Amino acid sequence: MEKWFKILGLSFLVSIFMIRVVAYLWLRPKKIEEHFAKQGIRGPPYKFFIGNAKEIVSLMLKASSQPMPFSHNILPRVLSFYHHWKKIYGATFLVWFGPTPRLAVAEPDLIREIFTTKSEFYEKNEAHPLIRQLEGDGLLSLKGEKWAHHRKIITPTFHMENLKLLIPGAASKVIEMLEKLTPNSKNGEIEIEISEWFQTLTEDIVAQTAFGRSYEQGKAIFRLQAQQMVLASEAFQKVFIPGYRFMPTKRNIKSWKLDTEIKKLLMKLIQDRTENWGKNEMQENNGPKDLLGLMIQASIKESSLSSSINSPLNHHNSALNNNNSSMITANDIAEECKTFFFAGEQTTSNLLTWTTVLLAMHPQWQDLARDEVIRVCGSRAIPSKDDLAKLKMLSMILNESLRLYPPIVATIRRAKADVDLGGCKIPLGTEVLIPILAIHHDQAIWGNDANEFNPSRFSEGVARAAKHPMAYIPFGLGVRQCIGQNLAILQTKLTIAIILKRFALRLSPQYKHAPTVLMLLHPQYGAPVIFKRLIDPAIAKSS
Numbered sequence: 001m002e003k004w005f006k007i008l009g010l011s012f013l014v015s016i017f018m019i020r021v022v023a024y025l026w027l028r029p030k031k032i033e034e035h036f037a038k039q040g041i042r043g044p045p046y047k048f049f050i051g052n053a054k055e056i057v058s059l060m061l062k063a064s065s066q067p068m069p070f071s072h073n074i075l076p077r078v079l080s081f082y083h084h085w086k087k088i089y090g091a092t093f094l095v096w097f098g099p100t101p102r103l104a105v106a107e108p109d110l111i112r113e114i115f116t117t118k119s120e121f122y123e124k125n126e127a128h129p130l131i132r133q134l135e136g137d138g139l140l141s142l143k144g145e146k147w148a149h150h151r152k153i154i155t156p157t158f159h160m161e162n163l164k165l166l167i168p169g170a171a172s173k174v175i176e177m178l179e180k181l182t183p184n185s186k187n188g189e190i191e192i193e194i195s196e197w198f199q200t201l202t203e204d205i206v207a208q209t210a211f212g213r214s215y216e217q218g219k220a221i222f223r224l225q226a227q228q229m230v231l232a233s234e235a236f237q238k239v240f241i242p243g244y245r246f247m248p249t250k251r252n253i254k255s256w257k258l259d260t261e262i263k264k265l266l267m268k269l270i271q272d273r274t275e276n277w278g279k280n281e282m283q284e285n286n287g288p289k290d291l292l293g294l295m296i297q298a299s300i301k302e303s304s305l306s307s308s309i310n311s312p313l314n315h316h317n318s319a320l321n322n323n324n325s326s327m328i329t330a331n332d333i334a335e336e337c338k339t340f341f342f343a344g345e346q347t348t349s350n351l352l353t354w355t356t357v358l359l360a361m362h363p364q365w366q367d368l369a370r371d372e373v374i375r376v377c378g379s380r381a382i383p384s385k386d387d388l389a390k391l392k393m394l395s396m397i398l399n400e401s402l403r404l405y406p407p408i409v410a411t412i413r414r415a416k417a418d419v420d421l422g423g424c425k426i427p428l429g430t431e432v433l434i435p436i437l438a439i440h441h442d443q444a445i446w447g448n449d450a451n452e453f454n455p456s457r458f459s460e461g462v463a464r465a466a467k468h469p470m471a472y473i474p475f476g477l478g479v480r481q482c483i484g485q486n487l488a489i490l491q492t493k494l495t496i497a498i499i500l501k502r503f504a505l506r507l508s509p510q511y512k513h514a515p516t517v518l519m520l521l522h523p524q525y526g527a528p529v530i531f532k533r534l535i536d537p538a539i540a541k542s543s
């Protein structure tokens with residue numbers, strides 16, 4: 001009898017579980033579809049559990065199966081699913097990433113609501129677990145008070161007055177890397193795979209801003225993170241099995257070991273710098289402010305405030321080990337360092353890569369940019385901060401590069417409550433997909449030449465370049481806008497200015513135009529570019 005009761009009880013529990021699963025994976029999505037359909041918003045039909053994942057993957061694989069002509073109309077290749085369904089359902093449509101509904105929104109007025117006027121109703125979505133592991137629990141993913149607290153502490157790193165202190169070091173690194181190139185002695189040419197070359201370069205400057213005088217140790221950690229990124233990219237491309245990341249495969253074991261090593265080295269670095277804080281006060285106060293230094297300083301300050309209220313413990317050690325959730329811990333600092341690498345390194349190197357490719361494709365703009373560099377910088381080998389501010393043509397070229405080839409092609413927000421978006425009722429939990437790349441290529445906003453490389457559209461500034469001031473968002477918008485944009489622009493201008501003065505650029509015959517997205521927008525087959533050494537034009541002119 002007792003046995004039958006147990007079986008009955010168990011079957012009851014299993015039935016409840018099954019009903020819940022069906023409700024979540026079938027009834028709920030169908031109800032959401034109906035809710036949007038009533039408001040005139042449609043999209044590809046939801047399929048049990050996988051949503052539209054199968055179609056998305058197959059559209060993306062087909063689009064990236066071969067290179068494209070030398071055109072900047074890259075939307076159909078890069079965000080093929082968006083391009084495909086926009087033609088059928090219009091610019092605002094509903095698409096399913098598994099059982100999660102995402103509303104694609106590309107109207108600048110609605111974007112203003114999401115990021116600025118109604119931003120309190122939206123939050124960052126949970127990133128894919130593989131990305132979460134890479135990006136760390138730092139500014140990119142934090143929410144609420146903890147995010148605001150960290151952002152306030154870290155912001156001074158990116159003030160222009162602070163960044164300008166990095167110019168001599170960053171410029172020397174570019175020059176050092178250029179001097180290591182050995183062009184063919186007859187024609188003065190050398191072919192470089194620039195996407196990798198620029199990664200090495202940006203790793204250096206992001207390590208400077210993150211670690212300051214602990215930069216050498218920091219760079220070793222960044223190397224391990226770069227390895228971690230390669231493993232994650234491979235997993236991202238090949239594996240669609242749920243729970244795969246928990247399986248003890250060769251790749252996963254390597255990744256777990258790397259994770260432990262990165263954490264161990266970061267904690268040691270933080271411990272060392274904290275313990276030596278008072279001893280190197282002069283050094284700490286003299287150089288550029290770095291993320292690590294600012295966060296340790298904040299941690300020590302907060303800890304000494306709390307210990308002067310409570311008990312007079314050793315400030316430096318309690319700073320690292322405190323349990324108060326509003327105070328900065330060593331773990332918080334380690335996570336922010338990881339975030340810096342993830343958010344700063346490949347984004348900037350991608351901007352450098354696409355800008356160089358564009359200059360190589362459009363020699364007339366390359367000449368204009370070079371003339372400007374020579375006029376502004378004269379015989380100075382390293383452009384000063386003031387020189388960089390005067391490089392207007394180069395700024396326009398960078399803006400156009402970020403418009404046509406934004407390193408981050410889309411971003412996502414999640415509705416924290418039921419919210420009204422431009423008259424449409426959005427239920428709590430719906431994700432909103434903002435396809436930055438599609439907005440940047442929209443002819444209704446940018447005119448008939450939206451897919452052309454025309455930097456002069458920015459001649460009267462960013463706000464006047466398009467029909468709508470919210471149509472240009474390579475660094476996002478509102479309070480969660482990119483904290484590192486000044487650094488990215490500074491490094492890119494500096495690097496391109498130094499290169500243009502010394503080399504003429506053209507695409508290698510091996511170059512295949514194939515922008516694709518794997519976390520960020522990157523060239524699928526690399527970006528080989530031929531650098532031809534120039535006689536320093538400033539010297540040539542003056543002699």
Ligand code: HEM
Pocket residue numbers: 139140141151206209339340343344345347348351406407408411412473474475476477479480481482483484485487488
């Ligand atoms: C061309 C280079 C870069 C591009 C295109 C770029 C783009 C972006 C975008 C679009 C966002 C907003 C994401 C969203 O709203 O969901 C963002 C946020 C962020 N970026 Fe960048 N970024 C670049 C360089 C950098 C650099 C150099 C750093 C730091 C070293 C950095 C650190 C961050 C951080 C920490 C956030 C999160 C800010 C917050 O939520 O408070 N980025 N970036």
